[in-house]
Amino acid sequence: MHLKKVGLLAASFLLIGSVAISATACSSSSSSKSNGETLTVSTFGLSTKQMRNDVLNPFSKESGVTVKTQFGDSSTRLTQIEHNSNSNIDVIELAQNNAVTGNKKKLFKKLDFSKISNFKYLTKSEQKLARETNAVPYTVNSIGIIYNPKKVKINDWKDLWDNKLKGKLAIPDITTTFGPAMLYLAGDYSGTSVTKDNGASAFKAMEKLKPNILKTYTQSSDLSNMFKSGEIDVAVVGDYAVSMLQATNPDLKYTVPTSGTYANYDNVAILKNSKNSNAAYKYINFRISKAIQKKVASSKSLNNAPVNTQVKLTPSEATNKTYGSVAKRAKTIDFSFVNKEMPTWISKWNKIMNH
Numbered sequence: 297m298h299l300k301k302v303g304l305l306a307a308s309f310l311l312i313g314s315v316a317i318s319a320t321a322c323s324s325s326s327s328s329k330s331n332g333e334t335l336t337v338s339t340f341g342l343s344t345k346q347m348r349n350d351v352l353n354p355f356s357k358e359s360g361v362t363v364k365t366q367f368g369d370s371s372t373r374l375t376q377i378e379h380n381s382n383s384n385i386d387v388i389e390l391a392q393n394n395a396v397t398g399n400k401k402k403l404f405k406k407l408d409f410s411k412i413s414n415f416k417y418l419t420k421s422e423q424k425l426a427r428e429t430n431a432v433p434y435t436v437n438s439i440g441i442i443y444n445p446k447k448v449k450i451n452d453w454k455d456l457w458d459n460k461l462k463g464k465l466a467i468p469d470i471t472t473t474f475g476p477a478m479l480y481l482a483g484d485y486s487g488t489s490v491t492k493d494n495g496a497s498a499f500k501a502m503e504k505l506k507p508n509i510l511k512t513y514t515q516s517s518d519l520s521n522m523f524k525s526g527e528i529d530v531a532v533v534g535d536y537a538v539s540m541l542q543a544t545n546p547d548l549k550y551t552v553p554t555s556g557t558y559a560n561y562d563n564v565a566i567l568k569n570s571k572n573s574n575a576a577y578k579y580i581n582f583r584i585s586k587a588i589q590k591k592v593a594s595s596k597s598l599n600n601a602p603v604n605t606q607v608k609l610t611p612s613e614a615t616n617k618t619y620g621s622v623a624k625r626a627k628t629i630d631f632s633f634v635n636k637e638m639p640t641w642i643s644k645w646n647k648i649m650n651h
Contacts, residue, residue, distance in 0.1 A: 329357070329360050330360050330361075330362055331359070331360035331361065333359075333360065333361045333362070333572060333574065333575040334361065334362045334363075334364070334572060334575065335361050335362070335363050335364070335386050335387065335572050335575040335576060335579055336363075336364045336365070336366065336384050336385050336386050336387075336572075337352065337363060337364070337365050337366070337385075337386065337387050337388075337389070337579065338365075338366040338368075338373050338377070338385045338387070338388040338389065339365065339366070339367060339388075339389040340367070340368075340369070340370065340389060340562075341367040341368050341369060342516065342517070342536065342537070342540070343540070343597075343598050343599075344367050346592075346596075346597050346598050347365075347367075347598060348365070350588075350591050350592055350597045350598065351582075351583070351588060351592060351598075352365060354588070355578075355579060355582045355583075358582070359575070359578050359579075359582070361575045361578065361579070366385060369472075369514070369515070370390050370391040370394045370473060371391075371394055371471060371472075373388065373390070374388070374390060374394045374397065374398055374403075377398070377403055377567065378398075378401060378403060381403070381568070381569055382569060383567075383569075385567055385570075386566065386567060386570040386571075386572045386575070386576050387564055387565065387566055387567070387570070387576045387579055387580070388564070388565055388567060389434070389562060389563070389564045390431065390562070390563055390564075390565065391473040391560055391562060391563075392425075392429075392433075392560045392561045392562070392563060392629075392631055393473070393476065393560075393629075393631040393634060393635060395429045395431040395561075395563040395565060396429055396631040396632060396635060397635055398429075398431070398565060399428075399429045399430050399431060399565070400635075402568065403565075403567060403568055404429075404430040404431060404565040404566060404567060404568055405430065405565075405566040405567065405568050405570065405573065406430055407426070407427075407430050407432070407565075407566065408577075409423075409426070409427075411577040411581075412432065412577060412580055412581045412584070413581055414581050414584045414585050414586075414604060415432070415581075415584070417584070417586070417604045417605050417606050418432075418433065418584065418603055418604070418605070419603070419605060422561070422603055425561060425563075426563075429563060429565070430565055430566075431563035431564060431565035432563060432564050432565070432580050432583075432584060433561040433562070433563050433603050434562060434563065434564055434580075434583045434584050434589075434600070434603060435536075435561070435562050435592075435598075435600035435601055435602070435603060436559055436560070436561050436562075436601050436603060436618045436623070436626075437534050437535050437536045437559070437560055437562065437600075437601060437617075437618050438534070438535055438552065438557040438558060438559045438560065438618040438622060438623075438626045439468075439474045439477045439478075439481075439532060439533070439534055439535075439557055439558055439560075440532075440533065440534075440535055440538070440550055440551060440552040440553075440557060441453070441455075441456070441530060441531070441532055441533075441550070441551050441552075441553070442519075442530070442531050442533050442538060442541055442542075442548050442549070442550045442551075443529060443530040443531070443548065443549055443551075444523060444529045444530075444545075444547060444548060444549075445547065445548075445549045446547060447464075447529040448460070448461065448464075448529045448530060450530060450549075450551060451551070451553065452553045452554075452555055453481050453484065453485065453553050453555060454485060456505060456508065456530065456532070457485065457501075457504060457505055457508070458508075459507070459508070461508040461529065461530055462507050462508055463507070463508065463509075463510050464508065464510060464527075464528055464529040464530060465505075465508040465509050465510060465528060465529075465530045465531065465532075466509070466510060466511040466512070466513050466518075466519055466522060466528045466530070466531040466532070467505075467509055467511075467512055467513070467531070467532045468512070468513060468514075468532060468533070468534075469512040469513060469514050469645075470512075470638075470641060470642055470645040471514065471642065472513075472514055473534060473560055474532070474533075474534050474558070474560065476629055476631070476634045476638075476641075477558035477560070477629060478502075478532060479495055479498045479499075479502070479641065480498070480558055480627075480629060481532075481558070482497075482498035482499070482501035482502050482505065483495065483497060483498035483501070484555075484556075485498075485501045486498055486500060486501040490637075491630060491633055494637060494640075495637065495641060495644075499644050499645075499648065502645075502648055502649075503648055506648060506649065509649070510522075510527060510528055511527075511528065512649055513531075516533055516534065516536075516537035516540065516541070517537075517540065519531050519533065519537075519541060520540070520541055520544045520545065523541065523544075523545045523548060524544065524545060533550075534560070535550070535552075535599070535601075535616050535617060535618060535622075536598070536599055536600070538550045538599070538616040539595045539599045539616065550616055552622050552625075554625070555625075556625045556626070556627055557618075557622065557625060557626050557627070558626065558627050558628075558629055559618055559623075559626035559627065559628060559629070560629070561603075562600075564579075564580050564583055566580070584603060584604050585604070586604050586606045586607055589602040589603070589604040589607045590602065590607050593607065593609060593613060593617070594613070595613075595615070595616070599616065599617065600617075601614075601617040601618045601619045601623070602619070
């Protein structure tokens with residue numbers, strides 16, 4: 297069985313033009329309040345309207361900085377910057393594995409945390425991550441299972457291997473934010489952590505899972521129509537996509553198994569060649585401020601779990617987020633290890649999924 301796929305696998309790391317990236321001017325504050333500073337922000341292509349309305353425009357209004365934006369998926373935007381160090385991007389928001397890569401390749405400025413007054417409100421582990429990557433965490437997300445309860449019942453990760461799901465499952469591609477987490481989960485299913493055998497047991501588990509997989513996806517939005525049409529009954533997704541999927545498919549249920557999940561931080565960094573560092577530091581501080589963290593935590597906004605410890609969510613507000621009990625059972629991924637193994641993993645993944 298050949299799997300339905302969108303996007304590219306290994307080539308997505310090499311071909312900058314393979315995924316469309318849009319760069320647009322954000323509606324900024326009135327010219328009377330502009331202080332002459334400009335900032336170009338590169339960020340995720342999901343929920344762009346909410347990103348403009350709840351983060352970019354308010355930042356521009358408050359700071360007087362004229363903001364331009366670039367939207368696209370994390371790995372493609374990182375690749376673009378790697379190949380064009382003189383791009384006009386000032387700050388970039390990336391998934392954790394891409395932030396680790398970007399820092400290792402010396403694409404970011406060394407951060408002066410004394411210029412970020414809200415930095416002290418991050419947890420010790422988040423501050424450590426920021427210092428290690430020169431990229432400040434601004435939200436944490438994790439992986440779970442979304443499914444059609446009229447067709448199936450899902451309680452745990454091992455249920456994904458049930459042959460009743462044959463041809464009805466979608467999983468994130470290996471090159472996406474949660475692709476590595478999928479391998480970690482397969483390692484858990486096999487009983488051997490990927491860090492113990494470099495993923496050998498996990499890939500055997502993926503071979504067992506393959507009959508159930510209809511699609512490996514690169515964009516969460518691809519799943520919406522597949523659920524609507526009944527092509528899939530179950531998908532493994534990051535919690536940031538749940539609200540979007542339930543908005544178009546209200547009957548869908550989302551669960552994070554009690555056995556645990558895997559977390560990913562989204563991080564913001566200043567590019568090494570940015571000429572607008574002052575505005576960039578203002579943006580980072582704004583991004584992790586209590587008011588904005590609370591605002592974007594709303595399911596009507598970006599559904600971003602807060603990292604600012606001053607922000608408290610009600611049980612209702614915490615729904616479908618890596619917060620509270622979910623955050624407590626979220627395990628970490630060693631992205632330094634993952635990124636080293638990734639070329640080999642992509643090759644193995646392709647052999648299993650495309651044959």
